[in-house]
Each structure stands twice: as structure tokens, then as C-alpha cells.
Amino acid sequence: MTGDALRYASVSQVESPDSLVAHFGPERPLVLDSGVALSPFQIAYQTYGTLNAARSNAVLVCHALTGDQHAANVHPVTGKPGWWSTMIGPGRPIDTDRYFVVCSNVIGGCLGSTGPSSVNPATGQPWALAFPLVTIRDMVRAQAMLMDYLGIGTLFCVAGGSMGGMQVLEWAASYPERVYTAMPIATAAIHSAQNIAFGEVGRQAIMADPDWRGGRYLEAGVRPAQGLAVARMGAHITYLSESALHRKFGRRLQDRAAPTFTFDADFQVESYLRHQGEAFVERFDANSYLYVTRAMDYFDLAGSHGGVLANAFRGSKTRFCVASFSSDWLFPTSDSRAVVHALNAAGASVSFVEIQSDKGHDAFLLDEPELTATTGGFLRAAARMRGI
Amino acid sequence: MTGDALRYASVSQVESPDSLVAHFGPERPLVLDSGVALSPFQIAYQTYGTLNAARSNAVLVCHALTGDQHAANVHPVTGKPGWWSTMIGPGRPIDTDRYFVVCSNVIGGCLGSTGPSSVNPATGQPWALAFPLVTIRDMVRAQAMLMDYLGIGTLFCVAGGSMGGMQVLEWAASYPERVYTAMPIATAAIHSAQNIAFGEVGRQAIMADPDWRGGRYLEAGVRPAQGLAVARMGAHITYLSESALHRKFGRRLQDRAAPTFTFDADFQVESYLRHQGEAFVERFDANSYLYVTRAMDYFDLAGSHGGVLANAFRGSKTRFCVASFSSDWLFPTSDSRAVVHALNAAGASVSFVEIQSDKGHDAFLLDEPELTATTGGFLRAAARMRGI
Numbered sequence: 024m025t026g027d028a029l030r031y032a033s034v035s036q037v038e039s040p041d042s043l044v045a046h047f048g049p050e051r052p053l054v055l056d057s058g059v060a061l062s063p064f065q066i067a068y069q070t071y072g073t074l075n076a077a078r079s080n081a082v083l084v085c086h087a088l089t090g091d092q093h094a095a096n097v098h099p100v101t102g103k104p105g106w107w108s109t110m111i112g113p114g115r116p117i118d119t120d121r122y123f124v125v126c127s128n129v130i131g132g133c134l135g136s137t138g139p140s141s142v143n144p145a146t147g148q149p150w151a152l153a154f155p156l157v158t159i160r161d162m163v164r165a166q167a168m169l170m171d172y173l174g175i176g177t178l179f180c181v182a183g184g185s186m187g188g189m190q191v192l193e194w195a196a197s198y199p200e201r202v203y204t205a206m207p208i209a210t211a212a213i214h215s216a217q218n219i220a221f222g223e224v225g226r227q228a229i230m231a232d233p234d235w236r237g238g239r240y241l242e243a244g245v246r247p248a249q250g251l252a253v254a255r256m257g258a259h260i261t262y263l264s265e266s267a268l269h270r271k272f273g274r275r276l277q278d279r280a281a282p283t284f285t286f287d288a289d290f291q292v293e294s295y296l297r298h299q300g301e302a303f304v305e306r307f308d309a310n311s312y313l314y315v316t317r318a319m320d321y322f323d324l325a326g327s328h329g330g331v332l333a334n335a336f337r338g339s340k341t342r343f344c345v346a347s348f349s350s351d352w353l354f355p356t357s358d359s360r361a362v363v364h365a366l367n368a369a370g371a372s373v374s375f376v377e378i379q380s381d382k383g384h385d386a387f388l389l390d391e392p393e394l395t396a397t398t399g400g401f402l403r404a405a406a407r408m409r410g411i
Numbered sequence: 412m413t414g415d416a417l418r419y420a421s422v423s424q425v426e427s428p429d430s431l432v433a434h435f436g437p438e439r440p441l442v443l444d445s446g447v448a449l450s451p452f453q454i455a456y457q458t459y460g461t462l463n464a465a466r467s468n469a470v471l472v473c474h475a476l477t478g479d480q481h482a483a484n485v486h487p488v489t490g491k492p493g494w495w496s497t498m499i500g501p502g503r504p505i506d507t508d509r510y511f512v513v514c515s516n517v518i519g520g521c522l523g524s525t526g527p528s529s530v531n532p533a534t535g536q537p538w539a540l541a542f543p544l545v546t547i548r549d550m551v552r553a554q555a556m557l558m559d560y561l562g563i564g565t566l567f568c569v570a571g572g573s574m575g576g577m578q579v580l581e582w583a584a585s586y587p588e589r590v591y592t593a594m595p596i597a598t599a600a601i602h603s604a605q606n607i608a609f610g611e612v613g614r615q616a617i618m619a620d621p622d623w624r625g626g627r628y629l630e631a632g633v634r635p636a637q638g639l640a641v642a643r644m645g646a647h648i649t650y651l652s653e654s655a656l657h658r659k660f661g662r663r664l665q666d667r668a669a670p671t672f673t674f675d676a677d678f679q680v681e682s683y684l685r686h687q688g689e690a691f692v693e694r695f696d697a698n699s700y701l702y703v704t705r706a707m708d709y710f711d712l713a714g715s716h717g718g719v720l721a722n723a724f725r726g727s728k729t730r731f732c733v734a735s736f737s738s739d740w741l742f743p744t745s746d747s748r749a750v751v752h753a754l755n756a757a758g759a760s761v762s763f764v765e766i767q768s769d770k771g772h773d774a775f776l777l778d779e780p781e782l783t784a785t786t787g788g789f790l791r792a793a794a795r796m797r798g799i
Contacts, residue, residue, distance in 0.1 A: 046545055057672040102774075156579040156672040209523045216656040217648065223681040224645045227688070228673065231637035233621055243633035256614045257645050260605065268604040274711060282709055284445040286614065286701060290708065292604045293611040300615070313674060320678065324661060352740070355653075 031387055034219060040292035042067040042092055042128070042135050045172045053130065053165055056321075057139030059155035059306035062142070066169045068127035068136025071095050072109060072119035074175070078409045082117055083166060084126040085190035088315050089255075089307055091134040094126040095119070100306040109390045116399035121406065122179060129190075130165040132359045140241060140308045158320045159186070167201070179409060180402060184387035185354060187313070188215075189322050192362065195343070196324060196335035204342045204405045206398055209351055209357035211386040212324040212332050212365065218353065221261055222316040225254035229309045238310055251299030251309045258351070259299045262348035263278075264383030268292060270392040275309075319396045325365075332365035343373040344401040346394060348386040374401060385399035417658035429487070430455040430480055430516070430523050432472060433560045438676040441518065441553055444709075447543035451532070454557045455523025456515035457643075459483050459499060460507035462563070465518035468799045469563045470505055472514040473571030473578035476703050477695055479522040482514040483507070488694040496797070497778045498570075509794065510567060517578075518553040519545040519703055528629060528696045539698060541624035547574070549712045551581045551650035555589070567797060568790060570594035572775035573742060577710050580750065583731070584712060584723040592730045592793045594786055597739055597775040599746035600712040600720050600753065606741065609649055610704040613642035619696045624697055631708075639697045640688030647687045652771030656680060667798075682727040720753035727754075731761040734782060762789060 045066045052062035069092045072194065078104040084094050084107060095111035097104060110116040111124055132350035146153075170178065181202050183193045188210025195205045204394060211218075229235055232250025236243055249379070276282065277325035279289070282402075288294040328334035343366055347359035356377045366373040378393045380386040387394070426560055433454045435441065441452035457480045462469060468628035472495060483499035485492060497506040500510055517526035519542070525543040532734050559567065569582045570592050576598025583593045599606075616621055620638025624631050648656075652766075662679035664670065667677070676682040718721035744765045754761040766781045768774040775782070 092781055112732055185596055213662070216660045216662060216678075217651075217653040219645075219662070219678050220648045220656060220680050222442055223676075223678075223684055224648065225639060227637075227644060227685070228619075228641045230674075231616075231641055232619065250614075253612060253616045253641065256608075258614060260608045261604075261614065265740075266604040267419060268608060272604045272712070274601070274604060274607070286540070286618075286705065290604075290607050290610075290611075292608050296611055297615070317674065326662070352653075353630060383702070 042069055044068075044135055045169050053161065053167065053168065055155055055161045056158040057155050059156060061130070063248060064130065064137035064165070065135070066127050066130070066165055068092050068169060069094065069096060070207055071124040072122050074123035075411065077411075078175055078390065079177070079179060079409060080122045080368045081170070081173075081178050082122045082124045082180040082182060083170070083194070083226050084111065084117065084124060085166070085179050085181065085187035086126060086129065087183070087185035087187050088319065089312075090187065091132065091302065092126045092128045093134075095124065096304075101302070106388055109166070109388075110395065110398065115136055115182075116395050116402055117182065118402075125168055125169070125173065127163040127169055130326065131162070131311060133311035138163070138308070139238070139310035139314055143284045149241040150322060151241070154310070154314065156317055157314060158318050158354055159189045159193050160197060160267060160327070161319065163190050163197055166190070166194070167198055172203070173267055177201050178203040179406070179411065180206060182208070183210075184208040184310065185210055185318050185384065189319065192324055192335070195339060195341050196328070199336075199339045200342045203409060204344065204402065205346045206346070207356050207362065208346045208361075208394070208403070209348055209384055211354050212335070212362050213326070214319050214322045215358070219320045221258065222320050225258055225316060228253040228257070229313060230313075235309060240309070245308045246304065248304040251307065251312060255303040256296045256300040259296060259352045259391075262383060262385045264352065264381055266350060266381040267383050269299070270381070271295075303382060313376075331359065333368035336369035336371050339369060339371045341371065342405055343371060345375045345379050346397060348378055348380045348384070351386065352385040353384040392398060415739070426492050430457055432456075432523060433557050435556060435642060436653060439556065441549065441556065445543050445548040449518070449525065449543060452525035452553070453519065453523070454515050454518070454525075454553055456480050456513055456557060457482065457484060459512040459569070460510050462511040463799065464799075467567060467797060468508045468510045468565055469558070469561075469566050470512045470556070470568040470570060471566050471582070472499065472505065472512060473554070473569065473575035474514060474517065475571070475573035475575050476707065477537060477691065477700075478575065479520065480514045480516045481522075483512065484734050489690070494776055497776075498783065498786065504783050504790055505568070505570065506790075509799065513557070513561065515554055515557055515776055517550040517703065519550070519699060519706060521699035526696070527626070527698035527702055537627075537629040539629070542698070542702065542797065544705055545702060546706050546736040547577045547581050548715075550706065551578050551585055554578070554755070555586055555785055558589070565591055567794070568594060570786070572596040572597070573598055573772065577707065579639050580712055580723070581726060583729050586715070587724075587727045587729055591696065591797060592732065592790065594732045594734070594789070595750065596734045596782070597736055597742050597772055599742050600723070600750050601714070601746075602707050603729075603746070607708045609646065611619060613646055613704060614701050616641040616645070617701060623697060624692045626706045628697070634691040635697045638698060639695065642700060643691040644684045644688040646696040647684060649741045650773045652740065655771050658769070659683075663785045664744045720749065721756035724754055724757035725761050727759045729759065730793055731759060732786060733761060733763045735765050735787060736764055736768045736770070736772070738769045739772040739774065741772040
């Protein structure tokens with residue numbers, strides 16, 4: 024099985040938008056935190072670079088809520104560069120000349136991995152809300168099965184930001200022996216009440232759309248586009264900082280000298296948000312949005328380790344590089360500091376940087392020199408130790 | 412005219428939910444910033460305390476986005492205490508034994524003042540989106556006409572928080588000779604790009620509801636309850652602080668020991684938000700929500716004074732008491748500091764306090780001892796100077 028997969032594992036694939044897919048049949052169910060055994064299921068993934076003979080240079084990149092496996096190639100739907108193309112590529116921190124990079128679509132997602140828009144084999148119809156709820160740990164379980172499928176034992180690094188960072192922390196907690204280094208960026212070990220609240224508003228916006236139809240919109244040939252757009256607009260504000268919004272848009276009017284005294288998008292920031300909402304519905308499934316936000320809400324790495332976060336990392340030999348951004352109010356530095364304190368309490372190896380940036384949470388997706396310098400340096404040093 | 416109004420102006424009215432209404436006929440149109448002359452129109456208002464013979468003890472209280480004129484009496488719809496009953500009453504900072512307090516529903520509102528749910532005399536149908544857009548200055552113009560109607564020249568104080576504070580600042584800028592003291596609380600002179608963005612998400616949530624029907628839902632006998640509830644849920648998060656949400660709810664589950672692995676309101680914070688959304692639609696009109704948020708978005712007291720905020724206050728003899736709350740991220744202390752700097756630059760009399768509180772923007776509505784002590788002391792000192 025791994026032979027086929029690895030045949031495509033080359034840098035040339037950066038230009039190919041079509042994902043590889045790993046199929047897991049009845050003999051290999053995904054046993055979820057909810058107790059449900061999901062089977063069959065599949066995981067869609069992209070790879071960049073080449074796995075070395077020792078199989079020691081694999082990097083797993085984990086995507087955020089609305090991300091996908093297209094981390095470093097042109098996105099097949101939007102035509103835009105991959106979401107972490109600033110971080111992944113030849114000579115970049117996650118150097119595809121040196122590492123074999125894998126990025127897979129999360130379970131519950133909508134770009135090729137099994138999720139609520141997949142066909143339920145029991146009915147022949149899309150799962151919709153009959154799809155079992157998944158957790159961050161379930162996403163990581165599925166990724167671990169993908170690593171088995173690819174013949175990768177220990178990952179040189181697991182890296183990701185936001186929800187991707189949650190997966191990084193879960194990997195380090197669940198499979199410490201398989202994670203040589205971990206880079207959780209702009210993330211948290213415990214999803215906050217405020218973030219649960221934002222998630223719930225997005226879900227309610229989707230469910231309030233009559234075209235959602237109790238989740239069975241695909242069978243009806245419709246989509247809750249307006250509800251999903253509203254959810255995205257609200258979430259998008261939380262990805263930026265007040266100062267970034269002020270700098271980008273301020274109170275500038277859209278293509279006019281004076282306000283219209285109407286409900287048109289008078290202000291540039293309104294027009295920008297509407298565009299964000301409209302563009303998002305072209306590439307994302309509303310039910311996946313429900314499932315993946317729910318997975319984030321359930322994430323509590325302290326709660327799942329007796330209420331003590333340090334317990335998640337005791338005895339860990341993984342080297343951690345934790346990074347936060349000063350203007351990120353969705354996953355503020357205090358969330359990262361809590362992770363660092365727990366790692367310190369557990370005696371783990373950890374370096375931490377709060378990167379000064381006014382770009383808010385989204386900074387982890389942008390070309391932030393301090394982020395690339397820090398992560399690049401961390402990985403180069405670890406690679407020397409690892410002999411790759 | 413004023414005789415009838417004043418007959419009801421007593422503390423006993425605290426127990427009466429029925430508002431007084433001032434009618435303005437064709438001879439007294441409200442000329443709006445948009446250029447439209449709104450006529451006829453009416454303003455619903457409540458009063459507390461008694462106007463003295465010198466007519467020098469009147470306090471105008473201005474309400475916030477989703478507030479109304481029921482500042483210190485039991486609310487006729489919700490049955491709850493008035494929204495500023497901590498601040499207004501016998502012995503309270505805005506002392507009804509000493510002052511004559513007026514609070515009116517803003518123009519564009521939905522509790523008795525003319526707004527989009529009022530009947531358009533030209534059609535005999537509700538105005539809906541044919542109602543002209545109003546600004547904060549228009550709200551203040553209507554209040555000034557109400558003061559004329561009540562025979563009140565100079566107000567001893569104009570006070571309010573959030574959008575109410577915007578009206579306070581506009582009063583001080585537009586009618587400096589009529590404002591002896593001004594208390595703008597938890598507010599801004601310029602609505603920020605982030606707040607415009609939040610306003611736009613709320614409006615889009617309402618307009619996405621098919622029951623909104625282009626604004627003509629009243630004629631159809633329906634209401635966009637789900638869209639308005641989503642708008643309220645999203646806005647409500649911005650009224651609290653992350654720490655307040657954490658303290659109130661944390662990640663506690665709702666009436667159960669373990670997560671349900673469904674989309675039910677597993678977490679208390681979800682249940683709380685849903686309740687906030689549902690309760691709100693019982694007392695607020697969706698089109699008014701559009702109009703009043705739009706009025707806030709247009710507010711830019713610097714922009715309307717040549718781009719220099721201090722110009723709004725030059726030569727002012729008004730005494731200002733500005734207050735902000737340390738954990739308010741919707742109208743952060745930096746917004747209040749900008750007002751204070753402008754007042755200083757204009758040579759105005761100003762005292763300023765940033766109140767330490769973890770309750771977020773909503774703190775201005777809560778029993779905050781430092782707020783009541785500061786405002787009470789400020790008003791007592793001013794009352795001595797004013798000889799009341």
C-alpha cells in the first residue's frame with residue numbers, strides 16, 4: 024500500500040491539486056471518542072518532498088478549522104496558494120528539500136476525507152447529521168492510521184496553528200513516542216468559553232438557514248449558503264485584530280465619497296466581510312463547519328488528563344516549539360503560556376516565543392519573519408540532532 | 412403641552428410601564444443628516460423625579476443599542492428592572508429626589524418612538540426599509556426637540572453608556588450651551604472598523620432570514636426571529652469579557668455529566684447564548700436593529716468636525732466625566748482616552764476614570780461600586796455649583 028502512496032511523494036506534486044486518498048476498510052475501523060466505530064472511511068492527503076530511506080524525515084502538518092490538505096500547493100477550488108506556503112517549500116522552515124511533508128484533511132472535513140457530506144453506506148445518502156461527532160483526538164487517531172498506512176513510525180515533526188495546533192498537542196499527548204518535535208502555534212490546550220460561544224453563534228447561523236433543512240440539504244440539491252456566509256463573517260472578525268482591521272480598512276468608504284444612507288456596504292470593511300462570506304461557501308460544506316467547530320469546543324486536554332494539563336505530557340521526550348502572536352485575541356498568548364507552564368511542570372523540552380504582530384490570529388498564516396526564523400531555526404537544530 | 416407631560420413627572424411613575432409620547436406635527440419636522448425631513452414623528456419617553464421651578468435639574472439619560480426609555484422602571488415587556496436602575500433612583504448617583512430624569516426611545520427605535528415599524532402615513536403600511544436612515548446626531552436632534560417640548564433649556568446632565576455615550580458626546584458637540592455636565596461612559600467618539608464589522612454580521616444575519624422579506628415582514632405577519640436571535644447572540648459575546656465568560660460558565664456542561672456528542676447545547680455558555688437570542692426577539696424589532704446599528708456605524712465625531720476630534724469641543728463650558736472599563740474590548744479604554752485627549756486639547760473640564768472590572772462592556776449596566784461612586788460624586792459636586 025505504501026508503495027503506491029510514496030510513488031507520488033515528490034515535490035512535483037506541489038503542482039498537482041488532486042489529493043491522494045487512503046482507504047480504510049471494515050478491518051480497520053476508526054473507533055471514535057463517542058464510542059462509534061466509523062467504517063469504512065477514507066483520508067485525503069497531500070505530500071511534499073521525499074521520505075528518506077530511514078523514514079525519519081516525515082513532517083505532519085495539521086490544518087485549522089477551515090483549512091484543508093492543500094497546505095503548499097495551489098488550491099484546486101480557489102486557485103490560491105496553499106494556506107501554509109509561507110512555511111512549507113524548498114528552503115522554507117518546513118523544508119521540502121529536506122523533509123517529507125504530509126497534510127491530510129481532517130475526519131469530518133469536506134475535501135476528500137470522510138465527513139458529513141460523504142455517503143453513508145447504510146443509506147446510500149449523505150451522512151448529514153447521522154455522521155458521528157468527532158473530536159480532535161479522533162482527527163489525530165485517523166492521522167495516526169494514515170501514518171501507519173504510509174509506513175511512518177516516528178514523525179520528525181507535527182506542526183500546525185489554531186485547530187491544527189490542538190492536533191499537535193493531542194499528538195504529543197496520545198503518541199509521545201511517535202513525535203520527535205512538536206510545533207503548536209497560536210493555539211490552546213483547552214478551548215475557552217468565549218470560543219465555544221463564537222462557535223455556537225456560527226452553528227446557529229447555519230441551522231437558522233431554511234436551506235440547511237435539518238442537515239439534509241445535499242439530498243434536496245440546495246445549500247445553506249447564507250447561513251454559512253454569516254458564520255464565516257462573524258468568525259473572520261475573530262481572526263483579525265482591531266488594529267489590523269483599522270489599518271486595513273479603518274472607516275474608509277467603498278468606492279464613494281459620502282455615505283449612501285442605505286444598507287449597502289458603505290464601508291470597505293463591510294464589503295470585505297461580505298466577500299469573505301461569499302467566497303467561503305464556494306469551498307466549504309456547512310455540515311463540516313458544524314462538526315469541526317464542535318470538535319474544537321470539546322477539546323480540553325487538561326480535562327482528558329485528570330484535570331491537570333501537565334499530566335498530558337509527563338515523561339515526554341518530544342521537543343516543543345510553542346509560538347503565539349501578541350495581537351491574537353482568539354487564542355491569546357495566555358493560552359500558549361498555559362501549555363508552556365504544563366510542559367515545564369512535566370519536565371518537557373520547550374522553547375516559547377510570543378511574536379509581536381498586529382495581525383491577530385491570522386498571523387500564523389501570513390509571512391511573519393519572526394515565525395519563519397523561529398520555526399526554521401528550531402527545526403534545523405532538531406534535524407541535526409535527528410541526523411537528517 | 413409641557414403641563415400634561417410634567418403632570419406625570421413623579422417618582423410614582425417608576426411603577427408605570429406606559430410611556431409618555433411627544434407628538435411632532437407637520438410644522439415641526441425632524442430634518443435628518445440624510446437630508447430627509449421626517450414628519451410627523453413621535454418620541455416615547457419616561458420621566459422620574461420632579462422638574463424644579465428653575466428648570467435647572469433635568470438629566471437626560473440616553474440608551475444603548477438595544478436599550479429603551481425604560482431606564483428606571485419595570486420593563487413593560489420583560490418585567491425586569493429598568494436597564495439603569497442601579498444608577499437612577501432615590502439616593503442613587505442620578506438621584507430622583509434631586510433631579511428630573513428623562514429617558515426617551517431613540518428615533519429609529521421600536522418602543523414608541525417613530526421607527527421602521529411605525530406606519531408610513533404615505534402608504535398606511537409600516538415604513539420598513541422606506542424609513543430614512545438615522546444617525547446619532549438625528550437621535551440627538553429629536554431629543555433636543557423633546558427638551559424644547561418639555562420646556563427644558565439647559566440640561567444639568569446628559570448621561571449614557573455605549574451608544575448612549577455617543578449621544579452624550581454628540582449633545583456636548585451640537586448643543587454645548589444646553590449641557591451643563593456630560594457623562595459619556597464606555598463609549599467612543601468614532602465607531603471602530605471592528606465594531607462596524609460586528610454590526611454588519613448582525614445585519615447580514617437578519618437579512619439572511621427569509622422571514623425578513625426585504626424588511627416587509629410586519630405586513631406578512633411574520634418576523635425574522637432566527638436571524639435576529641443570531642445577531643443578538645453574536646453581539647452578546649462582545650458585551651462580555653473572556654474572563655467574565657470563563658467565570659460565569661467556563662466549560663461547564665448543561666445539566667449533564669458528560670458531553671452528549673450531539674449539537675444540543677452541551678455547554679452552559681451555549682444554553683445561555685441561545686436564551687439571550689430567544690429573549691431578545693420578544694422585545695426588539697429586527698428592522699430597528701438594522702437602523703440603530705447603522706447609526707452607530709456612521710458615528711464619527713472627528714470626521715464631522717474636520718477630522719479633528721478636539722474641534723467638536725472647542726469653547727465648551729460643559730464639565731465632562733468620562734468612564735471606561737478595563738475589560739471592555741468593544742469600547743476599550745483607548746477609545747475613551749481619545750475623547751479625553753480631545754477634551755484636554757480643547758481646554759474643556761474633564762475627569763476620567765478607567766474602572767477595574769472583569770465584566771467587559773456590560774459593566775456599565777451592572778452594579779459597579781466605582782462607577783456609582785465616581786458618577787455620584789461628580790454629579791453632587793456639579794449640583795452644588797449649579798445651586799440645585
